[in-house]
Amino acid sequence: REYPSNAKVWLSYGHVLKTAGRQQDCIAAYRRCIALEAKLGEAYWSLANLKTFRFTAEDLATLRAHLADASLSDIDRLNFHFALGKAHEDAGEAELAFEHYERGNALQRKRLPYDQPLNTARMRRLKALFTPEFFAQRKGQGHESSEPIFILGMPRAGSTLIEQILASHSMVEGTMELPDIPAMALREGRGSDWIDATVALSADDAERLGAEFIERTRIQRKTDTPFFIDKLPNNWNYLAFIRLILPNAKIIDARRHPLDCCFSNYRQHFAKGQAFSYDLAHMGQYYADYVRAMAHFDAVAPGYVYRVIHEQLLDDPEQEIRKLLEYLGLPFEEACLNFHENK
Numbered sequence: 027r028e029y030p031s032n033a034k035v036w037l038s039y040g041h042v043l044k045t046a047g048r049q050q051d052c053i054a055a056y057r058r059c060i061a062l063e064a065k066l067g068e069a070y071w072s073l074a075n076l077k078t079f080r081f082t083a084e085d086l087a088t089l090r091a092h093l094a095d096a097s098l099s100d101i102d103r104l105n106f107h108f109a110l111g112k113a114h115e116d117a118g119e120a121e122l123a124f125e126h127y128e129r130g131n132a133l134q135r136k137r138l139p140y141d142q143p144l145n146t147a148r149m150r151r152l153k154a155l156f157t158p159e160f161f162a163q164r165k166g167q168g169h170e171s172s173e174p175i176f177i178l179g180m181p182r183a184g185s186t187l188i189e190q191i192l193a194s195h196s197m198v199e200g201t202m203e204l205p206d207i208p209a210m211a212l213r214e215g216r217g218s219d220w221i222d223a224t225v226a227l228s229a230d231d232a233e234r235l236g237a238e239f240i241e242r243t244r245i246q247r248k249t250d251t252p253f254f255i256d257k258l259p260n261n262w263n264y265l266a267f268i269r270l271i272l273p274n275a276k277i278i279d280a281r282r283h284p285l286d287c288c289f290s291n292y293r294q295h296f297a298k299g300q301a302f303s304y305d306l307a308h309m310g311q312y313y314a315d316y317v318r319a320m321a322h323f324d325a326v327a328p329g330y331v332y333r334v335i336h337e338q339l340l341d342d343p344e345q346e347i348r349k350l351l352e353y354l355g356l357p358f359e360e361a362c363l364n365f366h367e368n369k
Contacts, residue, residue, distance in 0.1 A: 031062055032062070033059045033060075033062040033063035033066055033069070034059075034063075034066075036055050036056070036058045036059035036062065037055075037056070037059045037066070037068060037069055037072065039055045040052050040053075040055035040056040040059060040069075040072060041072070043055055044072075044076065047369065049076065049078075052076070053073065053076070053079065056069050056072050056073050064088075064092070065092055065095070065098060065102055066102065067092075067098075067101065067102035067103065067104070067105025067106045067109070068101075068102075068105050070085075070089060070105060070106060070109040071105040071106075071108050071109045071295055073109070074108065074109040074112035074113065075112075075295075080113075080116060081109075081113045085113075086110070086113055089106050089109060089110050089113075090110070092106055093106050093107070093110075100133050100136070100137065101137070103133060104129075104130045104131075104133035104134050104137075104295065105130075105295065106130075107126045107127070107129045107130030107133070108126070108127065108130040108293075108294075108295040110122075110126040111123045111124070111125075111126035111127040111130060111293060112293070114126060115293070123293075127292060127293050130295065131292060131304040131305065132304075134295065134304045135304040135305055138301040138304060139301070140301035140302050140304075140305070140308055142302070142307075142308045142311050142312070145302070145311075145312060145315055146311060146315050148221065148263070149315040149318060149319050151221055152221065152266060152319055152322065153318070153319070153322045155221060155225055155266075156266040156269075156322075156326065157326065158325075158326050158327075160225075161269065161326060161327060164229070164232070164270060167229045167232040167233070167270065167273070168232040168233060168236045168269075168270055168271050168272055168273040168274075169232070169233050169235075169236020169237045169239075169240065169271060169272055170236075170274060171236065171237075171240050171272060171274065171275070172253075172274035172275065172276070173240060173252065173253055173254055173275075174239070174240075174243075174253075174254060174255075174256055174272060174275040174276070175192065175198065175253055175254065175255045175256070175275070175276045175278065175354065176207075176255075176256050176257075176258075176261055176268060176275055176276070176277050176278065177189055177255060177256070177257040177259075177278045177280055178257075178258065178259055178260070178261040178262045178265070178277065178278070178279060178280070179259055179262055179279050179280040179281055179282075179316065179320075180259060180280075180281075180282065180287050180288075180291070180312075180313060180316055181259045181260075181291055181294075181296070181300055181303070182282070182287055182290035182291050182294060183259070183280040183281060183282035183287050183336060184280045184282055184334070184336035184339065185257045185259055185280040186257070187336075187339070187365075188257075188278060188280055188334055188339075188350075189255050189257045190365045190366075190368060191347055191350075191362050191365045192255060192350075192354075192362070193255065193365075193368060194359070194361040194362050194364065194365045194367075194368040195351070195356060195359050195361065195362055196251070196359060196361070197251050197252050197253055197356055198251055198253045198254070198255065198354075198356070199247060199248065199249045199251040199253070199254040199255065200254075200255050200257075201243070201246040201247070201254055201255055201256065201257075202246065202257070203256070203257055203258040203259070204243055204246065204256040204258055205258070206239055206242050206243055206256075207239065207256070207258065207261050207264050207267065207268060208258070208260065208261070208263075208264060210235060210238065210239065210267075211223070211224065211264050211267045214227075214235070220264070220267065221266075224266055224267045224270060227270055227271075232270050232271050233271075235271040236271035236272045239271065239272060243256070253276075253354075253356075259280070260299075262279070262316055262319060262320065263319075265277065265319070265320075265323055265331075269323075269327070269330070276332070276353070276354055277330060277331045277332065278331075278332050278333075278334055278350070278353075279320055279331050279332065279333045279334070280334055280336065281333050281334065281335050281336065282335075282336035282337070283336070283337060284310075284313050286336075287313065287336075288306070288309045288310060288313055291303040291309055292304075292306065292309065320333075332350065332353040332354075334346065334350060343363065344363060347362050347363065
């Protein structure tokens with residue numbers, strides 16, 4: 027009402043309508059945004075990112091015309107490339123789709139520099155420092171709460187599906203991808219070296235930080251269920267920190283085949299972060315670092331992490347859901363099989 031001609035207000039309104047499940051109203055809001063600002067690439071990408079939306083021939087002609095405009099900003103241009111990539115993929119035109127994904131990713135790579143060797147070095151430090159002896163010496167430390175269930179791993183690996191299944195259980199609440207664990211770890215490390223800061227934590231520190239996580243996430247809780255989910259994928263990097271401050275939390279590793287998972291990341295223009303995902307070589311190494319880190323925790327703390335293989339979950343949902351609930355110590359509920367009915 028107050029800003030009827032502000033395209034970005036309509037864009038934000040479209041995002042809210044999408045979250046509320048009002049897809050046709052959402053599409054209308056994005057269309058209104060385009061009518062007000064024809065070259066706002068994010069509006070086109072937002073339409074493409076609805077997954078089931080299909081562009082018209084007129085839309086595609088407009089997208090191509092905008093890309094031919096030399097004055098187009100890089101941010102709008104990359105959004106148009108991702109949108110066209112999705113359109114060509116939907117049409118079964120794989121080479122054209124990949125060409126647009128490649129161009130969009132190249133533009134985003136310039137905007138989001140990523141230090142792959144640094145990430146690999148960090149993973150090696152994790153393996154060197156967080157040994158069985160390290161955790162044995164700290165047994166009994168940390169906050170006692172068993173409320174959090176962390177779903178972590180690569181983005182685009184099925185974590186949302188797992189959350190939807192578990193949030194259909196009467197004892198589990200879904201929240202969102204919570205930023206608290208990375209924020210707390212980086213704060214303790216004064217913005218960078220959280221690994222050394224984690225190694226230096228005292229028993230009192232571990233208790234304090236675990237209690238802080240429970241308190242800071244309380245604002246996300248809308249029910250009185252005994253358990254809640256934090257599904258931030260990148261928390262795999264901070265698993266040692268989680269283990270120290272919340273030793274009774276449950277950990278679920280959402281694992282998907284590397285080809286499907288990495289390509290799904292490459293074709294996704296993320297709203298924020300995931301700088302590794304805009305280069306195929308960076309992504310392959312990031313996936314490898316993640317797998318090696320998780321294998322290390324399997325060796326250091328057998329049974330601590332429960333792995334859900336995405337393809338197995340799709341092939342035999344009931345068996346995989348029953349095994350997952352058993353790991354969590356929860357009784358089986360039929361609603362978990364009917365997760366698609368959970369609003």
